[in-house]
Structure formats: structure tokens, C-alpha cells
Amino acid sequence: MSIGDFKKDLMQDMRQMQEEMDLLFNQLSHWRHSPTTNRLWRPPTDVWETDSEVVVLIEMAGIKLSDITLTLKENILTVKGARALRFAKEDCCFRNMEISRGRFERNIFLPETIDAEQVKAKYRDGFLEITVPKMEHHTGSAREITISEE
Numbered sequence: 001m002s003i004g005d006f007k008k009d010l011m012q013d014m015r016q017m018q019e020e021m022d023l024l025f026n027q028l029s030h031w032r033h034s035p036t037t038n039r040l041w042r043p044p045t046d047v048w049e050t051d052s053e054v055v056v057l058i059e060m061a062g063i064k065l066s067d068i069t070l071t072l073k074e075n076i077l078t079v080k081g082a083r084a085l086r087f088a089k090e091d092c093c094f095r096n097m098e099i100s101r102g103r104f105e106r107n108i109f110l111p112e113t114i115d116a117e118q119v120k121a122k123y124r125d126g127f128l129e130i131t132v133p134k135m136e137h138h139t140g141s142a143r144e145i146t147i148s149e150e
Contacts, residue, residue, distance in 0.1 A: 080106075
């Protein structure tokens with residue numbers, strides 16, 4: 001890895017961290033005053049990378065496929081949607097509420113080597129799996145170079 005690649009990766013990590021901090025502060029500042037349906041939450045997400053692809057797996061139990069939007073712009077994969085309140089009872093008192101509801105958004109920063117035209121997504125058993133192939137790097141074949149004397 002060259003210094004340039006290291007700096008590029010570091011900048012991507014810093015942008016992602018800034019975005020996550022902005023989202024956290026936004027949630028905390030409005031948490032007490034906003035109704036549950038207006039709170040922005042983040043579904044649990046796993047991201048892994050191999051030599052040939054990046055895979056994003058997002059847990060989305062109880063969310064309809066029609067309520068999910070997936071976009072890719074400038075190596076930022078954005079997943080947006082909403083989970084509706086399923087069991088709304090006016091005459092009850094909840095003892096415990098841990099299931100996030102309302103709007104959600106996730107931004108996943110991808111490496112520059114992805115092939116944006118070949119992205120595939122599938123939704124099954126409450127999980128959205130997005131596979132982003134990487135472009136092949138043609139390094140050429142190795143050859144010996146003759147050194148001349150001056």
C-alpha cells in the first residue's frame with residue numbers, strides 16, 4: 001500500500017466517522033422531543049471485503065422491500081427506508097421497547113476500485129445483502145529489465 005492509498009483510505013474513514021458522529025448528535029439532540037416515528041435509526045450492518053468484492057449485509061426484519069431505497073453515488077452506498085410501528089395499542093403501557101421504528105439511513109463508503117455497474121442486491125429472511133464487485137487490476141506480466149552501463 002502506498003502513502004497515497006493510505007491517505008485516501010484514512011480520509012474515507014474520517015468522512016465516515018464524521019457522518020456517524022453527525023447522525024449520533026442529531027439523534028441525541030432530538031431524542032427527547034421527537035416522536036418515535038421521526039427518529040432516525042441505523043439498522044445493524046456487516047461489511048466485508050475480499051479480493052474480488054465488497055459485501056454489505058443489513059438486518060431489516062419487518063421492513064417491506066417497497067420501503068427500502070438503495071443508491072450508489074461516488075462510491076457511497078446509501079440505504080434508506082422506514083419500519084412502521086406494527087403493534088400500536090393506545091390503551092396499553094409498554095414494559096420494554098427495543099425494536100427501532102421509523103426512518104433509517106446507512107451510508108457505506110466503498111473503495112474506489114468497485115464496479116458500480118455490476119452491483120447486485122437481494123432481500124431475504126429480513127436481511128438485505130448487497131454485493132459490489134471490484135474491477136480487475138491488470139498488473140501485466142513480470143519481465144526482467146536489463147540495466148545498461150554508462
